[in-house]
Amino acid sequence: MKTNLEHQQPFNFFDTQVLGHPAGLFVLFFTEMWERFSYYGMRAILVLFLVSSFGLGGWDWPREHALALYGTYTSLVYLTPILGGYLADKYMGYQKAVVIGAIIMTLGHASMALEFAHFFMYLGIALLIIGNGFFKPNITSIISELYQKHPDKKDGAYTIFYMGVNAGAFLGILLCGYLGEKIGWSFGFGLAGIFMLFGMLQFYFARNIFGKAGLKPTKEEDESDEDKAAKLEFKGDKLNPFTFLDKLLIGIAVVLGLVWIINDPVSIIGNNSVLMFGETDLSTATALTALFAFLLVLFLRIIRYPAKVRDRMVAIIFFALFTVCFWTCFEQAGGSMTIFAKDYTDRIMAGNWYTVFLIANILITVVPIGIITWVLILLFKQTFKNYPIANITLGISFILIWGLVIWMINRDLNSSAYIANYEVVEKTMLDKNGKPLVDKEGSIKKEIIPITEDFELSVDDQVIQKEVTIIEPIDFKVGDKMKVIDVDKKGNFIYLNEATENRIREATEQGESTGIVNAEIKQIKENEIEIPATWFLILNSLFIIMFAPLFSKWWESKRNPSGAMKYGLGLILLGLGFAALAFGSLGIDQGAKVASVSIIWLILAYLFHTLGELCLSPVALSYISKLVPGRMIAMMFGIWYIAIAIGNKLAGTLGGQIDKITAEYSMTTFFLIFTLVPAALGLLAIVLNPLLKKLMHGVR
Known part of the structure; x- marks a missing residue:
C-alpha cells in the first residue's frame, strides 16, 4: 500500500x-x-x-x-x-x-x-x-x-x-x-x-x-x-555460477567465522566459551578453519575464470591482504590509542598553550559548522517548498548543534583550575613473608593510600598532604571543601558533584569503601583546561578535510602512482604514525598504568595515519570497480568488506594486549609492533609493484 x-x-x-x-x-x-x-x-x-x-x-x-x-x-x-x-x-x-x-x-x-x-x-x-x-x-x-x-x-x-x-x-x-x-x-x-x-x-x-x-x-x-557495459568488455568470458561445493564452503566460512567473532569477547569477558570442549579450546582451530574455507572457495572460483579476469582478481586478493593489515593498525584509534590518550598523555593545557588550544578548538569547531550551515541554507532555498517537513527537521537538528557547540565553548571558557590538598597514608610495601620490598636502587618501596571518608587511621600511620588539580566550570574559593575520587586507582582524581556523589554511594555495597576523599582548595589557577581524551579522534576527520583536495589533485596528475605504490606508501605512513608514539613512549616505565607524554606525539600519529588513509582507503573500492566485470563487483565488494572486518577484529584482539606487552616489555615495544609490520608490508607492496601492474593488465 x-x-x-x-x-x-x-x-x-x-x-x-x-x-x-x-x-x-x-x-x-x-x-x-x-x-x-x-x-x-x-x-x-x-x-x-x-x-x-x-x-x-x-x-x-x-x-x-x-x-x-x-x-x-x-x-x-x-x-x-x-x-x-x-x-x-x-x-x-x-x-x-x-x-x-x-x-x-x-x-x-x-x-x-x-x-x-x-x-x-x-x-x-x-x-x-x-x-x-x-x-x-x-x-x-x-x-x-x-x-x-x-x-x-x-x-x-x-x-x-x-x-x-x-x-x-x-x-x-x-x-x-x-x-x-x-x-x-x-x-x-x-x-x-x-x-x-x-x-x-x-x-x-x-x-x-x-x-x-x-x-x-x-x-x-x-x-x-x-x-x-562490463558485459560488452568481457563478452568472451564465461559465466562462473556458484557450485554446490562453493556454497557449502561459503556456509562453513560464514558460520564458523561468526561463531568465532562472537565467541571471542564472550569467552574473554564471561569466561564461558562455546568452543571449549573439556580441556580443549577450539577457538584458534575454528578461526583457521573458517579462513581456510574462505580462501579455498576463492581459489576454486578464481581458477575457473579466463586468464585476464583471473589475474585481476589475484591482484585484488593481494590488495585485500594489505587492507587487513592496514585496518588492524589503523583501528587502534578507537581502542589502544584512545586509552593512550586517556591514561598516558598530558592533556592539561596551561598558560599560553591554554589560549592557543581554546582559539584553535573554537576555530576548528565553528568554521566547519558555519560552512555546513551555509550549504544547509542553499539547500533550503531549493527544496523547502516541496519538502518542508524534511527541511524543518534538518533545521532543528542544526539549531541543536549550534546550541551544544556554544554551550561547550562557554563551559570551557568558564572552567577554572583548583589546586586542592588531600591526605594520604604512606605505608611500607611488604612481600608475602612480611619483609619490606626494595626497588632497584635499594630503597624501600612505599605505598600511597588516599584517606577516604571511611578510612580508619591507626596509631602508626604517617599522614602526608598531597596536591591534586581539578579543572571544572565551578565557583570555589580558597579554603572551600570539595569531594574528589580516584577514578582508576592510578592517582587520576576528579571532582564529584552532588549527583555523581549520590550515584557512587548508591553503587557502593554495605561494608565497602566509597572511595570518596575530602579535599580543601588551597590555590586557584587561571588559564588551564583539560582536553578530553576523545578530542584527538577528531584530528583524523580534520586532516582528511585539509588534505583530501591535495591528494585528489595528485591522483589526477601525471605523477599519479600505481595501485601498489599507493598501498605501499599508505602502509609506510601508517607505520610512521606509530613510530611517533613509540618514540614518545620511551620515557614510560615498564608496566606503568599512567604517564604524561606530550600531546604532540598523538597529533603526529593521527597526521601520518590520515595521510596513509588518503593513499589507500578512497582508491580501494575504485580499483575493484575497474578490475572486475560488473557482474562480479558485488562478490568482490563482499570480499573487501570481509577483509576490513577481519582487520577490525584483529585490531581489538591485538590492541587488547596493551597491558600484557607493556608489563612484560614496554609501551614503546607495543607501538613498535604496529610500526614495523605495516612498514614492512608497505615495502613489500612497492617491491611487488611490477608483478601487480602485470596482473592488473593496464588498469590504473
Whole structure:
C-alpha cells in the first residue's frame, strides 16, 4: 500500500542545483552525515565507558575485555552490509533499506543510553550492527543509481558525499565525546541516537526527490547500464555460477567465522566459551578453519575464470591482504590509542598553550559548522517548498548543534583550575613473608593510600598532604571543601558533584569503601583546561578535510602512482604514525598504568595515519570497480568488506594486549609492533609493484 507521499510526482533530480550538484545529493549528504555522527560518536566513547569505574557510570572492565568487545562490534558492522546490500538489491530497494536501517540504529542508540543495564548495552550494540547492514551499502547505491547516466559528475558527487562522512564523524566525536566524558556516558550515547533519528526523518520526508532511484527493483531494472557495459568488455568470458561445493564452503566460512567473532569477547569477558570442549579450546582451530574455507572457495572460483579476469582478481586478493593489515593498525584509534590518550598523555593545557588550544578548538569547531550551515541554507532555498517537513527537521537538528557547540565553548571558557590538598597514608610495601620490598636502587618501596571518608587511621600511620588539580566550570574559593575520587586507582582524581556523589554511594555495597576523599582548595589557577581524551579522534576527520583536495589533485596528475605504490606508501605512513608514539613512549616505565607524554606525539600519529588513509582507503573500492566485470563487483565488494572486518577484529584482539606487552616489555615495544609490520608490508607492496601492474593488465 502506497502513501500519498509516494504518489506525488517528483521533480527531475537534476533540475535543482546546489554548488553545481542536484539538491538531492545534499539530502543524502546530510543523511549520511548524521549517521556517521552517531556511529563515530558512539565509537569514540565505547571503550572509555567500558573501562571507566562503575561508580562513575562505567563498567570498570579490564582493557582487554573492552577491546575484545570493541573489535567484535567494529568487525560485524562491516559484515552485515553484505547481507543488507543483497536484500535491498533483490527485494526491498535502497530507499526502504536506508529507512529501516536508520530506525533500527536509532533504537540501538536509545538502548545504549540505558547503559546502567548490561542487557540494554548488548541489545543496543546488536541493533547498531543490524541497522548498519541495511544503511551503509544502500545510501551509496542510491548515488550510484542517480548518477548512472552522468558518469562525468560521479567523482565529484562522491567527493561531496565523502565530505559529509567526515563532517559527521568530526561533529559526533567532538560532541558525543565531550558529553560522555564531561557530563555522563548516557548523554553521549543518547545524543548519537537523537541525530540518527534526525537523519532518518530528513531522508524519509525528502525521499521523493530521488524519483524512482532506489525503489524496489523490478526484473527489467535489475541490470544497470554499468553491468551491460562490463558485459560488452568481457563478452568472451564465461559465466562462473556458484557450485554446490562453493556454497557449502561459503556456509562453513560464514558460520564458523561468526561463531568465532562472537565467541571471542564472550569467552574473554564471561569466561564461558562455546568452543571449549573439556580441556580443549577450539577457538584458534575454528578461526583457521573458517579462513581456510574462505580462501579455498576463492581459489576454486578464481581458477575457473579466463586468464585476464583471473589475474585481476589475484591482484585484488593481494590488495585485500594489505587492507587487513592496514585496518588492524589503523583501528587502534578507537581502542589502544584512545586509552593512550586517556591514561598516558598530558592533556592539561596551561598558560599560553591554554589560549592557543581554546582559539584553535573554537576555530576548528565553528568554521566547519558555519560552512555546513551555509550549504544547509542553499539547500533550503531549493527544496523547502516541496519538502518542508524534511527541511524543518534538518533545521532543528542544526539549531541543536549550534546550541551544544556554544554551550561547550562557554563551559570551557568558564572552567577554572583548583589546586586542592588531600591526605594520604604512606605505608611500607611488604612481600608475602612480611619483609619490606626494595626497588632497584635499594630503597624501600612505599605505598600511597588516599584517606577516604571511611578510612580508619591507626596509631602508626604517617599522614602526608598531597596536591591534586581539578579543572571544572565551578565557583570555589580558597579554603572551600570539595569531594574528589580516584577514578582508576592510578592517582587520576576528579571532582564529584552532588549527583555523581549520590550515584557512587548508591553503587557502593554495605561494608565497602566509597572511595570518596575530602579535599580543601588551597590555590586557584587561571588559564588551564583539560582536553578530553576523545578530542584527538577528531584530528583524523580534520586532516582528511585539509588534505583530501591535495591528494585528489595528485591522483589526477601525471605523477599519479600505481595501485601498489599507493598501498605501499599508505602502509609506510601508517607505520610512521606509530613510530611517533613509540618514540614518545620511551620515557614510560615498564608496566606503568599512567604517564604524561606530550600531546604532540598523538597529533603526529593521527597526521601520518590520515595521510596513509588518503593513499589507500578512497582508491580501494575504485580499483575493484575497474578490475572486475560488473557482474562480479558485488562478490568482490563482499570480499573487501570481509577483509576490513577481519582487520577490525584483529585490531581489538591485538590492541587488547596493551597491558600484557607493556608489563612484560614496554609501551614503546607495543607501538613498535604496529610500526614495523605495516612498514614492512608497505615495502613489500612497492617491491611487488611490477608483478601487480602485470596482473592488473593496464588498469590504473
